[in-house]
Amino acid sequence: MPAASPSATSLGDRIFRWVTAISAALVLLIIGAIFVELVRHSSLSLHRFGLDFLTSTRWNPAKGEFGAASSIFGTLVSTAIALAIAVPLSLVIALFLVELAPPWISKVVGQAIELLAAIPSIIYGMWGLFVLAPVMSEYVQPALGRTLGSLPLFRGPPMGIGMGTAGLIIALMILPFITAVMRDVFRMVPDVVKESAYGMGATTWEVTRQVTVPYGIHGLAGAVFLGLGRAIGETMAVTFVIGNKHHISASLFSPGNSIASTLANEFTEASEPLYRSALVELGLVLFGITFLLQIGAHLWLRRLKKKMAVST
Amino acid sequence: MKRRSTGRRRLLNSAVTATAMGAALLGIGALTWILYTVISRGAAAINWAFFTELPTPPGVGGGGLSSALWGTVYITGVAAALGIPLGLLAGVYLAELGRHSRLGDAVRFGSNVLMGVPSIIVGLFVYTIIVLPTGHFSGWAGGVSLAIIMLPVVARTSEDMLRMVPDSLRESALALGAPRWRATFGVIFRAARAGLITGVVLAVARVSGETAPLLFTALNSPYTVSSLNEPTANLTVTIFNYAMSPYQDWQTLAWGASLIITVAVLVLTLLSRLAFKENRTWS
Numbered sequence: 001m002p003a004a005s006p007s008a009t010s011l012g013d014r015i016f017r018w019v020t021a022i023s024a025a026l027v028l029l030i031i032g033a034i035f036v037e038l039v040r041h042s043s044l045s046l047h048r049f050g051l052d053f054l055t056s057t058r059w060n061p062a063k064g065e066f067g068a069a070s071s072i073f074g075t076l077v078s079t080a081i082a083l084a085i086a087v088p089l090s091l092v093i094a095l096f097l098v099e100l101a102p103p104w105i106s107k108v109v110g111q112a113i114e115l116l117a118a119i120p121s122i123i124y125g126m127w128g129l130f131v132l133a134p135v136m137s138e139y140v141q142p143a144l145g146r147t148l149g150s151l152p153l154f155r156g157p158p159m160g161i162g163m164g165t166a167g168l169i170i171a172l173m174i175l176p177f178i179t180a181v182m183r184d185v186f187r188m189v190p191d192v193v194k195e196s197a198y199g200m201g202a203t204t205w206e207v208t209r210q211v212t213v214p215y216g217i218h219g220l221a222g223a224v225f226l227g228l229g230r231a232i233g234e235t236m237a238v239t240f241v242i243g244n245k246h247h248i249s250a251s252l253f254s255p256g257n258s259i260a261s262t263l264a265n266e267f268t269e270a271s272e273p274l275y276r277s278a279l280v281e282l283g284l285v286l287f288g289i290t291f292l293l294q295i296g297a298h299l300w301l302r303r304l305k306k307k308m309a310v311s312t
Numbered sequence: 313m314k315r316r317s318t319g320r321r322r323l324l325n326s327a328v329t330a331t332a333m334g335a336a337l338l339g340i341g342a343l344t345w346i347l348y349t350v351i352s353r354g355a356a357a358i359n360w361a362f363f364t365e366l367p368t369p370p371g372v373g374g375g376g377l378s379s380a381l382w383g384t385v386y387i388t389g390v391a392a393a394l395g396i397p398l399g400l401l402a403g404v405y406l407a408e409l410g411r412h413s414r415l416g417d418a419v420r421f422g423s424n425v426l427m428g429v430p431s432i433i434v435g436l437f438v439y440t441i442i443v444l445p446t447g448h449f450s451g452w453a454g455g456v457s458l459a460i461i462m463l464p465v466v467a468r469t470s471e472d473m474l475r476m477v478p479d480s481l482r483e484s485a486l487a488l489g490a491p492r493w494r495a496t497f498g499v500i501f502r503a504a505r506a507g508l509i510t511g512v513v514l515a516v517a518r519v520s521g522e523t524a525p526l527l528f529t530a531l532n533s534p535y536t537v538s539s540l541n542e543p544t545a546n547l548t549v550t551i552f553n554y555a556m557s558p559y560q561d562w563q564t565l566a567w568g569a570s571l572i573i574t575v576a577v578l579v580l581t582l583l584s585r586l587a588f589k590e591n592r593t594w595s
Binding site: 015016026033040089093097119120121126203236240263290291294295 | 321329332333336338342343347350372398406408415421422430431436439440441460463464467485492493507521523527528531536552555559563567573577581582
């Protein structure tokens with residue numbers, strides 16, 4: 001390596017520092033720009049509808065009426081269904097992988113799960129539309145209607161697609177993801193702690209419930225947060241099966257929509273400035289929700305780290 | 313603590329074990345079902361014409377998705393050409409130069425936030441900054457939106473990988489009189505090579521299956537890709553359009569495209585794992 005003169009060195013390094021710093025700052029710049037652009041392009045709708053936008057259920061592009069309530073409702077409900085299914089299921093699968101399964105099964109299944117987390121969401125959507133929806137309409141929904149039809153949740157014609165099916169697909173999508181994180185959390189519990197419980201004669205379930213879960217509770221909550229973040233902005237898997245109707249219903253069988261599915265379906269067709277502006281405002285709402293979620297999750301994890309640092 | 317009989321505790325334990333196994337089977341079964349469907353229906357659509365011909369109008373039969381295949385390759389290429397260098401440089405800043413700086417902390421936090429932003433929002437953003445000003449949808453815009461999704465992923469993984477390189481290596485390079493940039497690219501990058509490649513390949517795998525950010529940027533097109541300055545055919549939006557269409561032969565093509573995307577993503581993911589396992593030079 002030829003010896004560089006001091007001035008050349010510092011010039012090269014100064015450029016180096018600047019180039020890397022600018023690349024890094026680009027991340028922040030993009031976040032800021034997303035916010036500014038979304039606000040700028042939704043100003044028409046922001047001025048016209050104000051806060052009513054969030055609460056109105058009317059969505060009539062022909063009349064120039066736009067309200068986000070049904071999209072927001074659908075986003076929250078489909079996410080809630082997905083989490084209600086995926087979280088307990090991933091918890092027991094992670095438990096199975098770490099505590100119960102023989103090592104070779106745990107390894108194979110663990111790797112399979114990580115691969116499945118990589119499958120694009122549009123594949124889940126395809127499968128949902130062509131395989132799951134027919135199964136739902138022929139077997140699952142009629143059976144639910146017969147047995148639990150008195151509840152408003154399970155009323156209506158079994159069309160296969162709808163809010164329930166959308167929630168189920170999102171659940172399948174985030175399942176491998178949450179399972180992988182929870183498995184890592186369970187693995188971080190020191191063996192010594194578990195072994196001392198086993199040594200006292202505790203069964204596997206007792207060790208899990210009273211030692212492993214409390215020990216990793218914050219990490220588990222982090223996993224749920226991550227899953228929530230994925231579920232709430234999920235677009236393609238949902239758009240295929242949610243039914244795409246601006247409609248609020250208590251029934252899981254009825255078609256609905258979510259913010260992301262509305263955008264995916266209508267944005268390229270929207271030619272009116274107000275229509276487009278309303279759709280951008282929907283995007284702004286989704287951006288706002290995910291942004292707050294991320295900050296919440298991050299602060300939570302930071303507090304957790306501090307706590308751990310004190311206790312160890 | 314309440315005393316409980318050993319029998320009941322054992323029974324409860326067995327019940328939980330059975331439930332856990334059942335849940336594992338259920339989850340894995342559902343996911344296997346998805347893969348099986350994609351493979352069996354997709355394989356039926358794959359033939360020579362699928363890779364070489366353009367799509368035909370519904371009802372005509374035959375035809376392929378050559379334009380969409382190439383379009384996806386080009387758009388992903390643009391994304392990689394922008395996202396990988398910028399991501400690596402940002403990673404260098406986070407790991408080497410600005411490790412404890414205020415900007416470094418902010419960028420680390422910002423990267424997490426950006427990774428959590430739904431990809432359709434990124435598509436919407438690129439629509440406002442590129443499609444609207446230029447007046448048309450384009451493959452470039454599609455590439456930019458995928459690059460934005462790649463940037464924080466590459467930045468964070470490369471930061472982690474660079475940090476695994478021991479400080480003694482940095483110090484020896486600098487002690488030889490190498491400037492910082494030379495020490496970074498010549499020594500530290502070489503030591504972290506396997507990890508960096510893994511991170512980059514994973515990021516490419518992730519964006520190559522993205523659909524939502526392309527809906528408002530690259531759009532789609534039935535024609536051969538002659539320029540990225542116009543709406544550009546791509547596999548994922550084609551899957552969306554064709555699957556939603558009422559035509560049987562289009563739906564078949566959509567299954568074929570799904571198989572290609574799935575296989576590509578899984579192969580890339582597996583490859584990146586292998587790269588990481590085989591030559592981890594620093595350990």
